[in-house]
Amino acid sequence: MKQDNAIRLSLLGLAMSAVTALAVITTFILKEGVPVIFRYGLGAFLFGTEWKPTAEPPIFGVFAMIAGSFAVTAGALAIGVPVGLGSAIFLSEFAPKKVAIVLKPALELLAGIPSVVFGFMGMLVLLPFIRVHLGGPGASVLGGSAILGIMILPTVISISVDALRSVPRSYREGSFALGATGWQTTWRVTLPAARGGLVAAVILGMGRAVGETMAVIMVTGNTVQIPHSPLSPVRTLTSNIALEMSYASGEHREALFATGVILFVIIMALNTVANTVARLGKRA
Amino acid sequence: MLEARNLKLWYGDFRALNGVSMSITPRAITAIIGPSGCGKSTLLRCFNRMNDLVEGSRVEGEILFEGQNIYGRRFDMTGLRKRVGMVFQRPNPFPLTVFDNVAYGPRIHGLASGDELRETVKKALQATLLWDELGDKLDAPALSLSAEQQQRLCISRLVAVAPDVLLMDEPCSALDPMATQNIEELMLELKKRYTIVIVTHNMQQAARVSDFTGFMLLGDLVEFGETQQVFTAPRDRRTEEYITGRYG
Secondary structure (H helix, E strand, O other), rough: HHHHHHHHHHHHHHHHHHHHHHHHHHHHHHHHHHHHHHOOOOOHHOOOOOOOOOOOOOOOOOOHHHEEEEEEEHHHHHHHHHHHHHHHHHHHHHHOOOHHHHHHHHHHHHHHHHHHHHHHHHHHHHHHHHHOOOOOOOOOHHHHHHHHHHEEEEEHHHHHHHHHHOOOHHHHHHHHOOOOHHHHHHOOOOOHHHHHHHHHHHHHHHHHHHOOOOHHHHHHHHHOOOOOOOOOEOOOOOHHHHHHHHOOOOHHHHHHHHHHHHHHHHHHHHHHHHHHHHHHHHHH | OOEEEEEEEEEEEEEEEEEEEEEOOOOOOEEEEEOOOOOOHHHHHHHHOOOHHHOOEEEEEEEOOOOOEOHHHHHOHHHHHHEEEEEEEOOOOOOHHHHHHHHHHHHHHHOOOHHHHHHHHHHHHHHOOOOOHOOOOOOOEEHOOHHHHHHHHHHHHHOOOOOOOOEOOOOOOOOOHHHHHHHHHHHHHHHOOOOEEOOOOOHHHHHHHHHHHEEEEEEEEEEEEHHHHHHHOOOOOOHHHHHHOOOO
C-alpha cells in the first residue's frame, strides 16, 4: 500500500513535468511576444506587408509570412491529402494482409526521416526540376508544398487508417450482404462512418505542415513577399523565426517571439478543431 | 429453390462443415439448430457466400440456387446477395438516417430514385410494420432507434431490394422477450412472400416459427425434416438428447 502510493506520486510527478514544460513554454512565448504586438499595433503587425526589422525605425508586418505559410500549407494538403487518404483506404480496406504488413512499417519509417534530409532531397532533386521544367527560381511555394505534402503523409495515413479500422466490421458485412461491391461499401458506408477521424487526420497533417521549419527553409527561397504564383519564392512564419533569431536583439527579437505567438495560436486552433471534430464524429 | 449438396468448409485447417446436404423449401421457414460451434452459422453464411470474407476459408461441394451452383466459376456474386439477403445476430444498421439505410440497397443497385425510391422505402418499412412508428422520422439517425426497431430496419433494408430468400443469423439473440415475440410474428408474416432460413440456439423459437428444422452437431447435419416430426419423433438419438436438454 505504501509502495503503491510512492509509485503513484512519482508517476504523477513525471506526468506533471510534461504539463509544466507546456506551461513554461506558453508563458515564456506570450510574455516575450505579446507586448510588442500591442505596442506596435495588432492590425499593423498582422496585416502589414513589410518586414524590415533592421531599418530605422524598424517595420514589423508579418502578413506576407502568414500568406506564405498559408500558401505552402494549402499546397501541401492539396498534394498530401488525396495521396494520404488513398493510401489509407487501400491499406485498411483493400490491401491483402501480406501487403499491408510490409507497407505500414515502411510508411512509419517515412515519419522517421529527419526533416533536414527531406529539405536536402528537395534542394538537390526537386528545385532543379522545377527551375528547368516549370520556370522561376526553383525555390518556391510549389517546392515547399511538394516536400511538405510528402512529409505529412505518415500523419495523415496512420490516423486515417486508425479511423477506418475502428469502423465496426458489422457495417461492412451489412453492406456486402446487400450485394454492394468493395468500393460501394467503402464510399457509402465506411468513409462516412469514419469521417470524424478522417477530418482529424487532415487537420493534424495541416498542423504538421504549418509547424515544419527546416525542410521549408531549404526549399522555399525565404523571400518576404506575398506569393503571386506557385513558382514564387516565399517565407513562412516558422522560417522567419529560425532565419533571424540567431542575430536578432531588442525589439526585433520580441517581434520574432510575436511571430511565434501567431503560430502558437494557429496550431492551438487546429488542434482544438481536430479534437472537437473527432469527438463529434465518434458520437454521430 | 436453395439446395446444398455435400457441402464442406474449412477455416484454415479446421473443418467446420463435413459434407452437408439440405434442400430449402420456398415460402417456408427452415430453422437450423444446434449447440454453439456446431457450424450452423457457417452453413447459413454459405448460402450468400459471406464466408468468402473470412480469410483462409475454403469450400467444397455445391449450393444450387435456381439450379445454378453459386460456387461455380461464372456466378454473379452481387446478384446473389441481392436475392439472398441476410439479417445478422446484432442489429447492424449503418450510421445513417432511417431513410438512407432502407434506400441503400436500391441506390447501389440502381433500382429506384426520386419518388419511386421514396415509395420503395415506404413499402419496405410497411413490410416490417415500422412505417407507423417511423414514417415521420425518416431523417432520424438509425442508431438512435431501439434494438428491436434496428433489427426491423435491417429487415426493411433487405426487403427494399426485393430478395427471394432471407437468411437470419440468430436475429433475436440481442433482443428482449417482447421484442423477440414481435420479430417472430413478423417472420410468420414475411414467409408469405419470402423463403426464410433462420439459425437459432433457441429451440422453442425453432419449434414456434419454423416449418422445417435441421439439427447440427460438430459440422454434421444430424437430422433434417418437418419441425413437428423433429421435435416430437426425432429419428436420431443425438437429436432427441439435444431437444430434451441433455446437452447444448
